[in-house]
Amino acid sequence: MAVAELVKSIAQTTDLVDTYVPGHRTCAGCGPALAYRLVAKAAGKNTIFVGPTGCMYVANTSYACGPWAVPWTHAQITNAGAVASGIAEAFRMMIKKGKIQDEFPNIIVMAGDGGCSDIGLQAMSAMFYRGHKVLCVMYDNESYANTGIQVSPSTPYGATTMFTPAGPEIPEAKKHHLKDPMAIFCSGGHPYIKYGATASIGYPIDLMNKVRKGLAQDGPAFIHLQCTCPKGWSFPSDRTIEISKLAVETGMWNLYEVEDGDWANKKFTNVPKNRKPVDEYLQTQGRFSHLQSEHVVKIQSFVNKRAKTLGMEVPLPPAK
Numbered sequence: 128m129a130v131a132e133l134v135k136s137i138a139q140t141t142d143l144v145d146t147y148v149p150g151h152r153t154c155a156g157c158g159p160a161l162a163y164r165l166v167a168k169a170a171g172k173n174t175i176f177v178g179p180t181g182c183m184y185v186a187n188t189s190y191a192c193g194p195w196a197v198p199w200t201h202a203q204i205t206n207a208g209a210v211a212s213g214i215a216e217a218f219r220m221m222i223k224k225g226k227i228q229d230e231f232p233n234i235i236v237m238a239g240d241g242g243c244s245d246i247g248l249q250a251m252s253a254m255f256y257r258g259h260k261v262l263c264v265m266y267d268n269e270s271y272a273n274t275g276i277q278v279s280p281s282t283p284y285g286a287t288t289m290f291t292p293a294g295p296e297i298p299e300a301k302k303h304h305l306k307d308p309m310a311i312f313c314s315g316g317h318p319y320i321k322y323g324a325t326a327s328i329g330y331p332i333d334l335m336n337k338v339r340k341g342l343a344q345d346g347p348a349f350i351h352l353q354c355t356c357p358k359g360w361s362f363p364s365d366r367t368i369e370i371s372k373l374a375v376e377t378g379m380w381n382l383y384e385v386e387d388g389d390w391a392n393k394k395f396t397n398v399p400k401n402r403k404p405v406d407e408y409l410q411t412q413g414r415f416s417h418l419q420s421e422h423v424v425k426i427q428s429f430v431n432k433r434a435k436t437l438g439m440e441v442p443l444p445p446a447k
């Protein structure tokens with residue numbers, strides 16, 4: 128892997144060019160919009176974005192405009208992996224045949240959780256398996272947001288969405304725990320993925336460095352980026368960052384990297400000294416307001432078990 132130049136401080140980021148510029152119809156306090164800005168800043172000018180249908184396509188481009196100061200193309204929600212593969216191959220061949228003198232660009236897919244781990248999973252998996260030099264960032268707002276907040280495989284257990292309302296039959300709203308794309312993509316099933324990471328907009332330097340490390344790979348890389356969504360999760364728009372951090376502090380979100388494809392030796396980043404109880408996180412969001420104490424206990428057990436499975440050494444609150 129080429130060594131990526133790492134970002135050391137927020138102050139240093141002011142020298143980086145913004146290629147995701149003001150002017151888009153995202154919600155006030157939109158986590159994915161901030162994610163886009165940070166990913167674009169970390170990647171720099173020689174970048175092409177691929178945007179499968181979702182909020183970060185529709186909200187950014189409505190109508191007939193777009194906030195990217197670098198090339199961007201729309202993809203279907205089903206096929207961003209295939210579109211990015213085509214772009215990567217076109218550049219590879221044009222450079223190889225001497226048709227263009229350009230440097231190989233950063234090719235970044237910004238896919239929602241639906242567009243990456245559900246409807247778009249097949250094309251993404253195939254892209255990873257073929258080994259194209261593409262960074263896939265799954266900006267995870269934990270629902271199909273653009274269509275009005277419907278359940279996705281990323282929606283946590285216990286969250287209400289339009290398709291998982293809480294009611295007498297299913298008082299906890301969403302019945303299932305979530306699907307983990309890191310385990311699917313980065314634990315060995317996709318041998319060309321040497322670098323994978325989870326990230327959060329609450330930890331912007333960590334996020335930007337993970338983007339740079341991902342882009343420095345000779346093949347595909349994957350970043351699973353949690354993005355708080357004030358509309359979908361029902362919280363005030365000025366709490367986007369606070370709730371992102373609380374996710375990590377409670378273990379609802381874990382930050383780690385997998386380098387050289389070494390899943391067994393994950394590197395944990397920004398690990399809290401102690402874990403806060405999940406209830407502190409759940410209480411900040413309307414999507415969890417119906418939960419009863421037995422559901423909260425279930426979520427705490429899930430979080431504790433997941434930390435153990437990942438191999439994180441951090442004192443956990445008991446699941447009572």
Ligand SMILES: Cc1ncc(C[n+]2csc(CCOP(=O)(O)OP(=O)(O)O)c2C)c(N)n1
Pocket residue numbers: 159180181182183204205238239240241242243268270271272273274279
């Ligand atoms: C094949 C297909 N099915 C359904 C849709 C409708 N659709 C448009 S945006 C969207 C939600 C996308 O969700 P996600 O990928 O999680 O991104 P988000 O909107 O949450 O940012 C859906 C289902 C579509 N555009 N194409």
Ligand code: SF4
Pocket residue numbers: 152153154156157158159160182186268272273355356357358359
């Ligand atoms: S619904 Fe969520 S992801 Fe979509 S624009 Fe609003 S805050 Fe952003």
